[in-house]
Amino acid sequence: SQTIHQWPATLVQPVGSPLSLECTVEGTSNPNLYWYRQAAGRGLQLLFYSVGIGQISSEVPQNLSASRPQDRQFILSSKKLLLSDSGFYLCAWSVQGGAEAFFGQGTRLTVV
């Protein structure tokens, strides 16, 4: 069966510090991968998606970047965090051509 791992679960970082969140998927190959952010009391906002290694599409301009160095690995990064980067970050995967997405446990980021 397929599983998705995302870490860390919580993170407190000072303004201006770098960020690296990692997500890996097991039990499938060539998945579509996604990074979403959910602000407190708000809906999910798509940040990035990837259909293959090295292929990243950005949905909104921002202080973040994403990379996919391996088929089942998706990384969200920032060189310098802003207070507004605080939120609940969720990695998700879906099969190519599929519709349903399955989420990792999420990372709750607080920038202080």
Added chain:
Amino acid sequence: RKEVEQDPGPFNVPEGATVAFNCTYSNSASQSFFWYRQDCRKEPKLLMSVYSSGNEDGRFTAQLNRASQYISLLIRDSKLSDSATYLCVVKDPGRRALTFGSGTRLQVQP
């Protein structure tokens, strides 16, 4: 206009009640529809897909009205464990990712 709109609630209902949530979507070409459930401070989890003919999974019934661009979720015999936020989700052609509504919060009370 938001792409997917939901009443944020909260809906406070007693155990055993029947409750219905509605959702509207803006793109008439949307192809796939889902309800996800999100517990407090947890990730969203797929509850059920929504088919044109309507579909049922135990106490949960989902319906789609393409003409009105409207999706509904009915929960019968509510349990305390049904308390969560229910997200209406749509997949549009030409878009790789799902579009999520902001969610409707349900609180089932003893």
